Amino acid sequence: MPDDESLRIERDGGVLTLVNNDAPLNRMSFEYMDELEAAVHDAANDASVRVLVFTAAGDRNFSVGMDLKQLQSGSKRRGGPEAVFDQRLRVLAAIENMDKPSIATLFGYCLGGGLELPLACHFRLASDEGAKIGLPELDLGSVPAWGGTARLTRCVGRDHALDMILRAKKISGVEAHRIGLVHEVHPLAQLKSAAHALAQELAAMPPVSVAGVLRCVVGKGDAPLADALAEERAAVLRCGKTEDQVEGMLAFLEKRKPVFTGR
DSSP, X not given: OOTTSSEXXXXXXXXXXXXXXXXXXXXXXXXHHHHHHHHHHHHHTOTXXXXXXXXXXXXXXXXXXXXHHHHHHHGGGGTSHHHHHHHHHHHHXXXXXXXXXXXXXXXXXXXXXXXXXXXXXXXXXEESSSOEEEOOGGGGTOOOOSSHHHHHHHHHOHHHHHHHHHTTOOBOHHHHHHTTSOSEEEOHHHHHHHHHHHHHHHXXXXXXXXXXXXXXXXXXXXXXHHHHHHHHHHHHHHHTTSHHHHHHHHHHHTTSOOOOOOO
16 A cells, blocks of 8 residues: 555454554544544455454554644534544444454554544553553543543543543553553564564454454443343354354364364
8 A cells, every 4th residue: 555545454364454654643634534434344344354453653653643733624624523523433433343353552652542542442552661641632621532531431440540531641551551451561662563463363263252252241341231141142152153163172172273264
């Protein structure tokens, strides 16, 4: 894909990597979000895509968030600020509710939308140095607009969320790991390769089972227990119709690693 594209798409087997191509700031421009929405839609409907990785060009910043100058000058052409926010909420919901795992790499500035997108992902990996992670909208007299208040609270709990948002904090990758905001920390030079390794690990899992877990944990995580258990039972029954479950059982009995095909 040409370097002037806002989104660069890379493919390695079942792993699709979506790269914000606006180094060094990697702003979430209108163009980036349009291309991202199309890419996420296509990935959701492509059975050969098993895992998505969200990262950014260069090694300085994951994203400083929305291009505020562009918002002020161009949102009218998009139907006003609410239409812009609606699209971003729609894209993040599509990532979060997809039947395929998603991974985000956090390094340098991960601010505003640059944290809200990772919060919609199922895994977050951060650099152990140089990361500045936060929702600093109060410094601008505003409030996080892409689901940040809700997802951050669900991720780290009310107390940590209030501490970060009301004080417009920018925390390190190590601190983010301590409070449960990210799953792993790695040296910056190894961060993207660590994310890719995790993606390959997840891509090797049986996709029907993976989808079932995501529907249970993400889709029904806050549902009444009876609804969550019903979803789990449905997931088990779907797996029972697959060749992958047969392969998994045989591999266990034969004391070998299973090879899942997605069938």
